[in-house]
Amino acid sequence: MITIKEIAQQLNMSTTTVSNVIHGKTGEVSPQTIERVEQFLKKVDYVPNISARNLAQNESKIIGFALKARADKYSNLLTDPFVSEIIGGIEETIRKAGYFMMIYISSDTAEIMRHVSTWNVDGLLLFGMLDDDGIRVSEKYKKPIVCIDTYSIEGLKHFTNIGLEDEKGCFQMTQYLIDCGHRKIAFLSDNMKGVDLARFTGYKNALEANGIEFHEEDFFKILPHESQVEESLNELAQRSKNYTAIMCVSDLYAVMLMSKFHDLGVKVPDDISIAGFDDNLLGRLHRPALTTVHQNVKKKGQLAAETLIKIIKGKIGASNQIQLPTRLVIRDTVKKIK
Amino acid sequence: MITIKEIAQQLNMSTTTVSNVIHGKTGEVSPQTIERVEQFLKKVDYVPNISARNLAQNESKIIGFALKARADKYSNLLTDPFVSEIIGGIEETIRKAGYFMMIYISSDTAEIMRHVSTWNVDGLLLFGMLDDDGIRVSEKYKKPIVCIDTYSIEGLKHFTNIGLEDEKGCFQMTQYLIDCGHRKIAFLSDNMKGVDLARFTGYKNALEANGIEFHEEDFFKILPHESQVEESLNELAQRSKNYTAIMCVSDLYAVMLMSKFHDLGVKVPDDISIAGFDDNLLGRLHRPALTTVHQNVKKKGQLAAETLIKIIKGKIGASNQIQLPTRLVIRDTVKKIK
DNA sequence: TATATAACCTTTTGCGCATAAGTTGTATGT
């Protein structure tokens, strides 16, 4: 790889002059010299050594994208189209702004923060939340962090969250189920934290708003790990006999459940209605097509990246919560019952 | 971020001593000093500045992962679970070997190579093939390149390809269709290059091996762009009346087609049989579950990363083709006819 | 007693770049 120094030698000028041309500081260099340097740069296919530039400037032009992997959910995480879709939105935005994306997947959030620090990443996009140890390390490293789909960042000044109107979306869908005549509605999820909790709250509030009592057993807890999911699904399918509808926390689970119902001879939506959340390919291609709450994942990725870049450039400060709207997509998995 | 220099000052020793402790060169430093330094490093949460290290060592510890986006297929590419699955396999392998992954998506392969060069990436994983301009730039930049699912790299010494027994897999599946009594079998794909061509060849050879003639119109060309896919699917569904089975180049297309059939009232597999290729979540969750050719995408990613790292470390040279085996997964979308 | 050697240090150098500070020559104003 040719360096500025070599170029300067071959053109019989100083490195500063070459550097000035590269950075378009036209005021400092005569037009002929500019021309001469530019020709040469093109001829030798010059590309700067970014490490050297980073070192001199103390900025990296790297935006980190960290996925906090749940140990018990690892394979799902990576199989879920959600990840590739959000990466697409992020990468495009980042690249157009002159940054680059480094990806890091780990369940150890302190390790994530150390990685981010060692690379002197300009900012971090974080999918999932830091644990206490991660927060401690992030305290030293003062660069901005934009979380995606996180709810527990109050009091953390350098954190911003890009999320969804999860609660509202789930409220509306549950209301729709009720409007269709359903009263025995279960909620399917694998945990009760963060996004899942918000969606659950929307579901529960909708029940209450319509005078329907929620019971503990209406919460269908699916075990997300590959080895347990099958068994889990079987059990839940059994329990669902007492319900006319199931509000699922994600399209993935909705479709998994419907496949199970199909295998057991339970007809959707005639025997039971299913609603999802996300609106991804899985639900769109399933037949009957899934009634779900739409979110624009790519846009969420873009917005997260845009927000982070604005914070990096000092155009805006870190604000705590930004929530994207959702939209009901009524398709064919919810039946109107009298 | 604290530097080695600052640490050395505070401990009243030279930077070299600190550096030696960091790199475990225990022969050069007394046990007490090692202890003293290690304590201090832990106390201040020292992390090295990677840019500086890269500059000094002329290696980056970065492995680039470039997706050559087909302009007409962009959204599909990013929605396809394939991408997140392969990223998972790659990232894990890379991280364990002490490398980091930088992602770059572009349809301009010369730009990809320039990116790779500017970051002094130690090696490149490339999904999709370079065009001539990209190859020209890659010539200067002599670092190893491992392509994934590429067929046109003969004669390029610094290229290795990790692929699949595409032809064999498709031959076997087509043979299976024929064994099930099918003779009118179409092949669905969106192009006739690379992987798709290999799979098509397998399909065609199987036909010939069984004395079945292939006609031009047996090739069902789907238009992959989002705006055309619907229309395209409609047309192909019409044409499929003359066939009893369709060999699809991917699970994605197989499932899309089945959804379309469902909407048109065509029953799979009773009215028509469908076979896919890939064995991803989409086909596994579809009902009837898709009969398909299995490939282990995560393993492909892992193998690609492992191979690249071995080449980087000089343990092996660049060899041209490595092909992973496939396996038939017989599920419910192919019907036995007499 | 001279010399080698090992143990444990420090000083120096350079990676490629950006930039602050310095130099030269020419034009402008008074």
Place this chain on the structure above:
DNA sequence: ACATACAACTTATGCGCAAAAGGTTATATA
């Protein structure tokens, strides 16, 4: 004629690190 300004350069410096080269002891060997 002299100060000033400015265009068009060059020289020097430092970013943080790794490693080569250079010290200074104390101990072992001839």
